[in-house]
Amino acid sequence: MRHFTLSILLFLTAIAARAQQQQSERMFILGGELSNSAATSTADIDEVMPRMRALGLNTVLVPAYWEFLEPQEGHFDYTLIDRTIEQARQNGLKVVFLWFGAWKNSMSCYAPLWFKQDTRRFPRAQTAEGKPLEIASCFSTEVLRTDQRAFEMLIRRIAERGQDVVTMVQVENEIGMLEDARDHAPLAEKEYKKGVPTELVHYLQSNAATLHPWLQARLQRGALAKKQPAWTAVFGDDLYTDEIFMAYSYARYVEQLCQTARRHTQLPLYVNAAMNSRGRRPGQYPSAGPLAHLIDLWHAGAPTLAMLSPDIYDTGFKGWAAQYALPNNRLFIPESRCCLNSGVRSLYAFGEHHALGFSPFAIDHASSAETASVTAAYGLLRQLEPYVSRGDVASWGLLFDQQDKDRIITDGDLVLTARHNFTLPWDPRATDGSEWPEGGGIIVRLQPNEYLIAGSGLVVSFATRTEKQQEQQRTLGEDGFVAVGDTLHNTPSTIHHPAFKGKRAGIGFVDQVRIGSDGQLQFVRRDNGDQDHQGRHARIGVGEWKILHVKLYEY
DSSP states (O other): OHHHHHHHHHHHHHHHHHHHHHHHHTOOEEEEEOOTTTTSSHHHHHHHHHHHHHTTOSEEEEEEEHHHHOSBTTBOOOHHHHHHHHHHHHTTOEEEEEEESSOBTTBOTTSOHHHHHOTTTSOEEEOTTOOEEEEEOTTOHHHHHHHHHHHHHHHHHHHHHOTTTEEEEEOSBSOOBOSSSSOOSHHHHHHHHTOSOHHHHHHHHHTGGGSOHHHHHHOOGGGGGSSSOOHHHHHOSSHHHHHHHHHHHHHHHHHHHHHHHTTTOOOOEEEEEEOOOTTOOBTTBOBTSSOGGGHHHHHHHOTTOSEEEEEEOSSOHHHHHHHHOBTTBOOEEEEEOOSTTHHHHHHHHHHHHOOSEEEEBTGGGSOHHHHHHHHHHHHHHHHHHHHHSSTTSOEEEEEEOSSSOEEEEEETTEEEEEEEGGGSTTSGGGSSSSOOOOEEEEEEEEETTEEEEEEESEEEEEEEHHHHHTOOOOOBOTTSSBSSOOSSOOOGGGOOOOOOOSOOEEEEEEEEEEEOTTSOEEEEEEEOGGGGTTTTOEEEOTTOOEEEEEEEEEO
């Protein structure tokens, strides 16, 4: 009977997971996350939502604060939740609610005052030295019970009032331990001494071939044969084993909130991570959060989650995105630094990884110059949605700066060379000593020899494979002629080059286009002559935002 019940539970879990996956597959989030305190009053909500619509967003990520939802224990106030839903509906926007519950950026700062004051009932995490932290213990049944109850009331309200508006829910915010790699309070120590739970051992054994390489390298497989082996026996004796223990513990806590939500809705649920960047160790960054190297601990502990998502503020945007764009984890970037480069970064994420969505943080406080890039990029992405929201369309993302200037793309017999537009030395900004703004965008293959190129600050040239192999590097001026002639008095009879073999790729035309709601290309104007450098490339200048339709031929 027990095995039958377990089979039924697994079957129902699989159905729920598939429903969640199908719902997330339909989403295309051109988002923006509000600053942390932007939804703490109805007046602020009324003011900010129309502004978000005007910026071209289709989705707003909005905090849902435990301290306002349950200001007194057991008494719930839905004023801010209801107002957010109403304003989103009036402005034609979708909402992703961010549960600022037991933890926000590791800390328990958005828990209600009645929770914060009762440290006996709601114990805190501690460092190895016994220092109490403003971080609620994930090992406390009372912390879980009260957080879970409030989260359930939020989900019920969403199910009753906002199913047409709310598309996803984030569970907690940037979970993780600070000052130490794990909790050392008595409740945590008791759990740690029990050893690795049987459920996690089974997960590691069943998924041995697909575990993250970092975890595979640490795993002592022989130790898994023992019953509840010590954490150090399985993973080694260092800070990262502490982090592994804590990651699985946080994930199990989150899973219980997810299961509570499943009583009322099939909305996708996800968690977000603060990055382990700049050479920091666990505890110097929020240890044990849903980081890429810990993905298996989170999948094992919280299988109901649709995604683990990165909050990208550091340099190396492409590298961080790639860590989360995995076969078992669709890329969604709920937070990214809002800056002049946000627009091209969003294009890159959708073009390279068919991302679920992109969202600059604190967009309500950003300058007009910063939001202009987001508005322009989202305008292109709305048109490109049929091409970049599906994984079966060939597309590539481009993102360039002064150090990372080009990318070679091989597509069948064609080689596309994409570069930052400032690699053409015609714009004085390229050589005036100032930092280059990032350039980037999307290339979509419509069919052989036919592409869409969308973005800002990029140039793309085309060659056959054989042509590329025989290519001679020359610097051409804006007129298309050699920039500087050589000083030798060579005659044709004294210059010897190998015979050219094969065919070349030529540009038939480069057209600026719009894409209609029916997916059809609408001609705007033709880029020829100086605009395509006499048939040498397709380009979009820095500060320009365009979609180009390129048709090639061979000769």
